[in-house]
Amino acid sequence: MxxxxxxxxxxxxxxxxxxxxxxxxxxxxxxxxxxxxxxxxxxxxxxxxxxxxxxxxxxxxxxxxxxxxxxxxxxxxxxxxxxxxxxxxxxxxxxxxxxxxxxxxxxxxxxxxxxxxxxxxxxxxxxxPTPQRAFTEVTSHAEIEAALPAARLVYQTLIATSNEAISGFTVRPAGSEPVQAVSSPGLADEIIADALRWELLLNVFEWTEPGYGREPQLRLSPDEIEVLHAMVYSQLVLVETLNVSSLKDTIAEQGWPSISDVGNYAATKAWQIAYNTNNLAFQVEAVRAMEPLLDSGEVEKRHYAMLFDLVHFLTTGKQRYGTLESCVDGRLVTDPVEDAVGLDARRAGIGLQPLAERLDWQLDC
Structure with a gap:
């Protein structure tokens, strides 16, 4: 070009x-x-x-x-x-x-x-990627250049192997029940592949950092990890953007991908694409597309509640179902809720447990 x-x-x-x-x-x-x-x-x-x-x-x-x-x-x-x-x-x-x-x-x-x-x-x-977004350990461009060969090798291997692995996924996740009969298996496979491609990239950040009582899965220096993260970051943003564009087209053509259309697994992946994006305008469109399917059971009510709360909180400052929480001084605290008196009734109507029970088993954070 x-x-x-x-x-x-x-x-x-x-x-x-x-x-x-x-x-x-x-x-x-x-x-x-x-x-x-x-x-x-x-x-x-x-x-x-x-x-x-x-x-x-x-x-x-x-x-x-x-x-x-x-x-x-x-x-x-x-x-x-x-x-x-x-x-x-x-x-x-x-x-x-x-x-x-x-x-x-x-x-x-x-x-x-x-x-x-x-x-x-x-x-x-x-x-x-910028120094503010990507680099805290690196203090010179020479350090980036020195770390680049190892980081690039891991990155290229990751992209090649993940693309190969994702091509084998279907509407049934590994080890699950027999393949679910759906009306749009091709769409289901596309949604699953899109979501998993994003998840695999996101997992790189976990594989390269200690946590959950284990050592990092990739043996790289701190500089090499930061350069790898920067490369993955660019690809992660690209995949997120493509996933949203694809799901947006699906909604425009046929509405929200329902459970009977694509199955439970793919429907969950579609919701994850909508929930995890930074595209607030699309999230508004997505939650509105899900709403007509609530009574028929064609969407998971808890998924709708979580996406609704996210959109409502970002546009009004309050949530409706109490699914958003923050960690304050090591304790899990529910973010502001509208009409707190009726909260548990609304949660029951959407299939969620009372808020006190929810917080009781996960107070520390």
Missing amino acids: SRNAFRAAIAALCGPLLIAAQDAPQADVEAPYTGPPADEINYPMPPEWAFVHFRGYELDFEPGDFSYIRGAYPESTAQEQAQWRALSEWLDQCEAVAKFRLRAELAALGIPRFDPAFVAAPYLCRQV
């Missing part, structure tokens, strides 16, 4: 309307939204010198040798430092535009406010 063609692809995505960070209004303002529709709010282009790190028409970010980050460290040249400042400014602007765009998306869905602290930058910007 030529540089001009690549720039054209970025321009097509970013469009002509660029909202400067200082022009983006406070995202959580209660006043009615009066700005342009979301599809007219586009993201700024990255600095031209950084184009080499984006690949394909999908604009997937490739850290490569992490040369784009060299200017963040003291041994860099004045030019490299200027380039890093330009990239940092672009990332900041991209995040500001994301909040402005999300407000437009939510306004179109009838939601006047949200918690701006929750907003993640869009895929184009969020896939870029």
Whole structure:
């Protein structure tokens, strides 16, 4: 792909309307939204010198040798430092535009406010590992370069083997009951593969850190682990974005994938995709798509309650079913709930145990 063609692809995505960070209004303002529709709010282009790190028409970010980050460290040249400042400014602007765009998306869905602290930058910007996001042990670009060969070998092996393994999954998880009869087995397999690809990437962070009374599964140095995490992070953001896009298309075409359509396992994986994304506007669409299926038993009520609570909490500051909890001074505490008096009745109606029983067996955190 030529540089001009690549720039054209970025321009097509970013469009002509660029909202400067200082022009983006406070995202959580209660006043009615009066700005342009979301599809007219586009993201700024990255600095031209950084184009080499984006690949394909999908604009997937490739850290490569992490040369784009060299200017963040003291041994860099004045030019490299200027380039890093330009990239940092672009990332900041991209995040500001994301909040402005999300407000437009939510306004179109009838939601006047949200918690701006929750907003993640869009895929184009969020896939870029930065020192703040990825590196705490590393103190120089030379350390990144030294750690890169081992980290890259593990990363490439992980991607190759996970793709091969995922291709063998079906609507039945290993060791479960006989294959469940479903009306859309192909869709079920796609949902399962999408969700498992994300989970395998996420597991890398657990495999490389001590915890749960065991040693890390991958023997890497701290620098190698951070470089590996940075590479996995970019891929994780990509997979999350693709999964949401695919599930969004499914909802638009046929509604939420029901249990009779795809089976219990795939239906759970679809819910996990919706629950774990940072795309709040999509989560609103997902919980609304699930709601009509509650009475028929075509969705798990507890899944609906958990996604509803997440969306409701981020857009009103309170939850309805008490499924969100925080760890405070080593104790599990329920996040703010609307109409606390009727909480247990609502939980019973959705198939959840009384809140006191829920907290009784998991108080420490």
